[in-house]
Amino acid sequence: MHVINDHPILKFERGRKVQFYHDGKLMEWYENDPIAVALQANGVKILSYSKRFHRPRGFFCAIGKCSSCFMRVDGLPNVRTCITPLREGMRIETQHGIGEFLEDTPSDVIDQLGQPLIVETEVLVIGAGPAGLSTCLEAADLGCQVTLVDESLELGGQLIKQTHKFFGSSEDFAGIRGVKIAEILREKLIPYTVSGKLTIFSNTSAIGYYAKEDVVLCTQGEKRIILIKPKAVVVSSGAMEKLIPFSGNDLPGVYGAGAVQTLMNVYGVLPGKKVLMVGAGNIGLIVSYQLLQAGVKVAAIVELAPRVGGYWVHASKVQRLGVPILLQHTVKGAVGEKQVEGAWIQQVDEEGRFVGAEKFVDCDTICLAVGLTPTVDLLWQAGCEMVYVADLGGYVPKRDWTLRTSNPKFWIAGDASAIGEATTAMLEGRIAGLSVSKALGKVSESFFKNKCEEYWTRLNELRMAETCERLRKGLQFALSGNFPITVQSSEEKSQIFNEETYADAFDKRTVQSIIPPMDLWKKRKGGLVIIECPQRIPCDPCHVSCPTGAILPFQNINDLPSVDYSKCTGCAMCVAACPGLACFVADMTGEQAILKLPYEMSPIPKEGNVVACLDRSGRELARSKVRKVQEPRRDRTFVVHVQVPKELVMLVRALKVIEDE
Numbered sequence: 001m002h003v004i005n006d007h008p009i010l011k012f013e014r015g016r017k018v019q020f021y022h023d024g025k026l027m028e029w030y031e032n033d034p035i036a037v038a039l040q041a042n043g044v045k046i047l048s049y050s051k052r053f054h055r056p057r058g059f060f061c062a063i064g065k066c067s068s069c070f071m072r073v074d075g076l077p078n079v080r081t082c083i084t085p086l087r088e089g090m091r092i093e094t095q096h097g098i099g100e101f102l103e104d105t106p107s108d109v110i111d112q113l114g115q116p117l118i119v120e121t122e123v124l125v126i127g128a129g130p131a132g133l134s135t136c137l138e139a140a141d142l143g144c145q146v147t148l149v150d151e152s153l154e155l156g157g158q159l160i161k162q163t164h165k166f167f168g169s170s171e172d173f174a175g176i177r178g179v180k181i182a183e184i185l186r187e188k189l190i191p192y193t194v195s196g197k198l199t200i201f202s203n204t205s206a207i208g209y210y211a212k213e214d215v216v217l218c219t220q221g222e223k224r225i226i227l228i229k230p231k232a233v234v235v236s237s238g239a240m241e242k243l244i245p246f247s248g249n250d251l252p253g254v255y256g257a258g259a260v261q262t263l264m265n266v267y268g269v270l271p272g273k274k275v276l277m278v279g280a281g282n283i284g285l286i287v288s289y290q291l292l293q294a295g296v297k298v299a300a301i302v303e304l305a306p307r308v309g310g311y312w313v314h315a316s317k318v319q320r321l322g323v324p325i326l327l328q329h330t331v332k333g334a335v336g337e338k339q340v341e342g343a344w345i346q347q348v349d350e351e352g353r354f355v356g357a358e359k360f361v362d363c364d365t366i367c368l369a370v371g372l373t374p375t376v377d378l379l380w381q382a383g384c385e386m387v388y389v390a391d392l393g394g395y396v397p398k399r400d401w402t403l404r405t406s407n408p409k410f411w412i413a414g415d416a417s418a419i420g421e422a423t424t425a426m427l428e429g430r431i432a433g434l435s436v437s438k439a440l441g442k443v444s445e446s447f448f449k450n451k452c453e454e455y456w457t458r459l460n461e462l463r464m465a466e467t468c469e470r471l472r473k474g475l476q477f478a479l480s481g482n483f484p485i486t487v488q489s490s491e492e493k494s495q496i497f498n499e500e501t502y503a504d505a506f507d508k509r510t511v512q513s514i515i516p517p518m519d520l521w522k523k524r525k526g527g528l529v530i531i532e533c534p535q536r537i538p539c540d541p542c543h544v545s546c547p548t549g550a551i552l553p554f555q556n557i558n559d560l561p562s563v564d565y566s567k568c569t570g571c572a573m574c575v576a577a578c579p580g581l582a583c584f585v586a587d588m589t590g591e592q593a594i595l596k597l598p599y600e601m602s603p604i605p606k607e608g609n610v611v612a613c614l615d616r617s618g619r620e621l622a623r624s625k626v627r628k629v630q631e632p633r634r635d636r637t638f639v640v641h642v643q644v645p646k647e648l649v650m651l652v653r654a655l656k657v658i659e660d661e
């Protein structure tokens, strides 16, 4: 079984074990998990064969959006097995070509398709990710009758897969893991579902808008049709993973990054043993870290651009665990007949031409984190004015500052409006929820204006990060009408990140700002903080968590942290709170230094364990014994104390438990 048994952050609560048949072979897995997950856990990667060339196909998106997981289930063809729950005794068959109704297709399925459920509602929210859930909370709170539909089996969208702590400001969940944020949002919805203000249809896809009948057509679980007649629609349907061209890109084992997260972090199933990650944006970096947490080896991260697109602190986290980031490299081809058995990668020059020799990467999975495309099909059907903005991920609807599209019945929020972070998606959801409430006469003009401006101010601040430069540029093409709040564009030039300048950036900061003053450092029992956060990103948990005020208040959420060392006690609360794992503490008062390092891997070390002390690129510099392990925030970020020679204090940044000693 390809199962995660020991995860440093997550506990997998599995349901009842059931038996099912795959091509006549008896297998077992847990009821209600998606069929594709059950098959992957049983080592089955081929789900279908293509019509023309009979090429094997596996799943790709795992969220019901790409159709690459179609199989025959209990005689019904074209079932999206990535979002169809497993049941006792199911007959699951590999699908060959286009699925057809055969003589074993049960007739009651067809009967049920003819009996739609009709639902009338004030607000229909499509998509239960961070934007959709926030829209529901805002609109229901302001008195709207809300109906929420979502394709997945569990509410929360991408949040339910995020084991890392969120950046952003503390009032918008910074410092809390995505999985926990999903729980918080779902709990907040409960009073509205109990009072009947909110109705939820999960495992339900909104597949068509019919303007003449003014109805949104949904299918639930591939079997039931629901016709929803809303007064207002908020489309927060998220985004779809992009695919890039390379030979063998359709082989089972080539997965979208979101699918890999779903497998590992929602269902505790391994995508493979060794992964090549394509893309060094935030998603590629975060998923690489999550793979390491799940015990999967990441052979390398290849990135076409000459710089890392994601946050440097994310890049540092994976590099110090020994994952090389190869800039100006891409995947040339997947190797394998039936599934991925390796990959060829190659360097590219500034013009994107291949240079140098191809290199073979030993891997069984190729994970694509090469960008997302907004899911906007329904908005096309609704006749909304659409515009192609590459910086926003593709076609997006024009919208005004209330997030209303050119079709006055439709609003947008989250990745469907522009590819961004979950934190900003939640604020967009709030704006959309507020805006529909205003349109339905639930709130006054002045209440609406004040609240909307407050949300926009927070949103703009979060989008001032240098990593949001493309988003800011793109939004200028998608926003229409009078916009009372300035969407500023950054004056700052993004810093260049490559193998040399990365080290350079750290070294300069190391020398100029992050080394604590030596005279104080030598005598401060408990140690002083060292912060390695050299990029302007929207984030403040280090400041918020510091009990003594040593990390100074931020004027702007994107400021680099500044420290008043005279107030630092070395308590390491910031070490445990920082989502970028960029804070460390060193006590220099003894003969050897005591380093206090953040740790989120398995196994959790115990006092006395031998650990390898790793530098910023994962090289072992020394071995040491663990002196103490703390979990200050009870949230699975541990602070591990180790003794190292003083000359290694500015070099050691990670630990690896040596299990066999």
Ligand code: SF4
Pocket: 528, 529, 545, 546, 547, 548, 549, 550, 551, 567, 568, 569, 570, 571, 572, 573, 574, 575, 585
């Ligand atoms: S070690 Fe403690 S006192 Fe020092 S900056 Fe961090 S949280 Fe503040």
Ligand code: SF4
Pocket: 313, 531, 532, 533, 539, 540, 541, 542, 543, 561, 577, 578, 579, 580, 581, 582, 583
């Ligand atoms: S050091 Fe502070 S600003 Fe930088 S990533 Fe950590 S918490 Fe955020």
Ligand code: FES
Pocket: 059, 060, 061, 062, 063, 064, 065, 066, 067, 068, 069, 070, 080, 081, 082, 083
């Ligand atoms: S629809 Fe199932 S993998 Fe994409």
